[in-house]
Amino acid sequence: MADIQNLEQQFGIPGILSFIEGDGGLPLAHVANPLAEADIALQGAHLLTWTPKGEPPVVWLSPQAKFAPGKSVRGGVPVCWPWFGVHPTEASYPAHGFARTQMWGLLATSHDDHGTRLVFELQLNDIARMQWPAPFHLRLVMNIGRELTMELTTRNTGQSAFALGEALHTYFHVGDISAVRVTGLENTDYLDKVRDFNRFHQDGAIQVNAEIDRVYVDTTAECVIHDGHLGRRIHVGKSGSLTTVVWNPWVEKCAQMGDMGEEGYRRMICVESANAHDNVVTLQPGESHTLGVRYWVER
Ligand code: BG6
Numbered sequence: 001m002a003d004i005q006n007l008e009q010q011f012g013i014p015g016i017l018s019f020i021e022g023d024g025g026l027p028l029a030h031v032a033n034p035l036a037e038a039d040i041a042l043q044g045a046h047l048l049t050w051t052p053k054g055e056p057p058v059v060w061l062s063p064q065a066k067f068a069p070g071k072s073v074r075g076g077v078p079v080c081w082p083w084f085g086v087h088p089t090e091a092s093y094p095a096h097g098f099a100r101t102q103m104w105g106l107l108a109t110s111h112d113d114h115g116t117r118l119v120f121e122l123q124l125n126d127i128a129r130m131q132w133p134a135p136f137h138l139r140l141v142m143n144i145g146r147e148l149t150m151e152l153t154t155r156n157t158g159q160s161a162f163a164l165g166e167a168l169h170t171y172f173h174v175g176d177i178s179a180v181r182v183t184g185l186e187n188t189d190y191l192d193k194v195r196d197f198n199r200f201h202q203d204g205a206i207q208v209n210a211e212i213d214r215v216y217v218d219t220t221a222e223c224v225i226h227d228g229h230l231g232r233r234i235h236v237g238k239s240g241s242l243t244t245v246v247w248n249p250w251v252e253k254c255a256q257m258g259d260m261g262e263e264g265y266r267r268m269i270c271v272e273s274a275n276a277h278d279n280v281v282t283l284q285p286g287e288s289h290t291l292g293v294r295y296w297v298e299r
Helices: 002-011 126-131 250-257
Strands: 017-021 027-032 036-041 046-052 104-112 115-122 136-144 148-156 162-164 166-168 171-173 180-183 188-192 198-202 212-216 223-227 232-239 243-248 268-275 281-283 288-298
Touching: 002 017, 002 027, 002 104, 027 115, 036 115, 036 136, 046 148, 148 166, 148 281, 166 288, 180 268, 223 268, 232 268, 268 288, 281 288
Parallel strands: none
Antiparallel strands: 017 027, 027 036, 036 046, 104 115, 115 136, 136 148, 148 288, 162 281, 166 268, 171 268, 180 223, 188 198, 188 212, 212 243, 223 232, 232 288, 243 268
C-alpha cells in the first residue's frame, strides 16, 4: 500500500485522479474528470477502460480478464513493443514484446479543459533487458478526455541502429459484432494470418463473420468502426503508423482462450495502429519515433 500512497502524494489530482490497488495487487490510476472516466494499470501502462461521459464504454475489457503480475490483460490497450506478434528470431520470447507486462513508472500528471494527461516511462527488469539489449527510452503520453489520445515515443539512446515493431493493440467495445462495419482500409493490401500469412487485397468495408486476423500494410488511413447496434461511429485516427491490424478471434478461438468470456468475441473488435511486418521502423542512434492514436465517438 505504501506505493499507492506515494503515487497518490506525487501524482494524485484531487477530485480527478486517484490511485488504487486493483485485482491481483496491480496498482491502477483511476481518472474521473468532467469529460470521461478511465482506469490505467501501471503494469504495461495498460489503459483498461475509457468511457466518455454519456457513452457506453468505448474500450472493451473482458469480463474474464485476469490480473496478475507479469501477465497481460485481455482487453483495453495493450502496448505491444519492441516487436509485434512472435519475435522475429526467438520464438520463446513473449508474443507482442514485453512492454505490456513490465511495470512502467509515472513521470507526470496534469489536468486542463481537454482532459487528464499521464506520462509513463518503461522500466526494464533483467529478463527484458536480456531480450532487448539495445539502449532506449520509451514514453507513453495519454490524454483522457472526450477524445482519447496516446503517443508512444521510442528513442534510440545507443550506438547502433535497431528495428522496432510496435502496436497500440486497442480492443474496441461494440454492441454486437454482427452489426459492425470497419471502413478506411478499402484498396489496401493485407497479410492474412488465418491464411498462412498470404497477401490479399481489401476491396470494400470489413465485416466480421468468422475469425479475422489481418495485418494491413502501407496504410496511414483513419478507420471508422460503424456500430449499427449502439448507433455510433468510433473514429480511429493515427500518426507515425503504417500498419493497421484488425482482429477478432470468433467463436472457437474465443472459447479456447480462457480469458475472453463466453461471448466476448461478440462485444469487441481490435483495430490496432501499428508498425509491423513490412513496416517495422529502423531507428538510427539518437533518433526518435512516435506512434500516435486519437479515438473519438460520433453519433
Ligand atoms: C493480434 C494478433 O494482434 O493479437 C493475433 O494479430 C493475436 O494473432 C491477438 O491472437 C492477441 O494476442 P495475445 O498475445 O494478446 O493473445
